[in-house]
Amino acid sequence: MKPLFTIATAAFCLVAASLSASAEAVKIGVIGIMSGAGATWGVAGVQGMQIAIDEVNKAGGLDINGTRQEVQLIVYDDQYKAAEAVAAYNRLVNEDKAKFIFTMSSASTLAIRDQVEADDVLVLTSAYTSKAIDSETKHIIRLYSTPQDYVPAIIGWMKAHLPGDKVVLVYPNDETGWDFANFSSKAFETSGYKIIGKELYDRAQKDFQPLMTRVIAQNPDVIDFGPTSPSTAGLILRQARELGYKGGVSALGGSGPREVVAAAGAAAAEGMVNMLYADHDNESYQALAKTFRDKIGQDPNELIVPYYDATRVLMRAMELSGEPENPEKVRAALSQALPMKSLQGEDIAFGGKATIGTDAQFMTVNYIGNIRNGEPVAVGLAK
Known part of the structure; x- marks a missing residue:
């Protein structure tokens, strides 16, 4: 299985010289629905992440205790299939050495759930299933309201x-x-x-x-x-x-x-x-949609918004943790990163205990x- 792409844009290359030569890139993996019936979600979600990462890299990268580190995105297509998700997860963890992984579908998230809880990684998921997270879950966070x-x-x-x-x-x-x-x-x-x-x-x-x-x-x-x-x-x-x-x-x-x-x-x-996920009259959403449209040539699915916002939250938590290769410390820093203003101006909070039994969810506002x-x-x- 080969990654669909990694983030290494021309814009990033312009700021590479300002990034610490000794600091390795922080890797974020995605197990996405990049083909088939759900591809409109997968493409929008991944591009939302890419845009957020590009913004950070253009500004010099993550500020980790005064040292700048770039962020790299690695994407695999699970085709909405659990078996493909397991293969992608193993590749991301064992070969790409990614400590942070986004998943999209419920079936894929459940397929890797037990492995995630045993591994030193942090997963952010948009899976709807209530089985993905319970009071015993330590390594999975839902990236938007359910x-x-x-x-x-x-x-x-x-x-x-x-x-x-x-x-x-x-x-x-x-x-x-x-x-x-x-x-x-x-x-x-x-x-x-x-x-x-x-x-x-x-x-x-x-x-x-x-x-x-x-x-x-x-x-x-x-x-x-x-x-x-x-x-x-x-x-x-x-x-x-x-x-x-x-x-x-x-x-x-x-x-x-x-x-x-x-x-x-x-x-x-x-x-x-x-x-x-988006108010189409919101000016900030319109600007994000234009960036997507300029790159892809069509309007984005609204899933671009929660993935853009969640990536910003995760990267802020990485900075606050001081150790972006330590998923446990980044997980703990999520509550410090939130509340944060969403792209559209609403507050994103950290919670979930009332509905899923534990605070393991970004509480977002939908329309x-x-x-x-x-x-x-x-x-x-x-x-």
């Missing part, structure tokens, strides 16, 4: 603004989908909805007409796609509309409303409720999104 933190607020908004109370869940048949279904079912019911059906599908699936025919026959008022990847959510939605479905839709776990619109069409996606005329509009905070 559905338990934001879904109730979004469902409450839906109940106040969408007609009807019957919901069908259409989720991926994997660890992410199973765990999300357990939580969202309770959240919908608490807000006065009735779950009248649950349908699971394979992430590689393309033809959803038989599945959606069954769903529509149940006459739901709302269909929630949960943690479905945005391109797939758009495909399912388009096929549902073609079959005559006219009710409400939501995607409470998967960011990417513009990808949904691209796949479904603006008319089909009109009124869809999303969780948003309630509503697609209007083909564009995501932030209609409130979800926290």
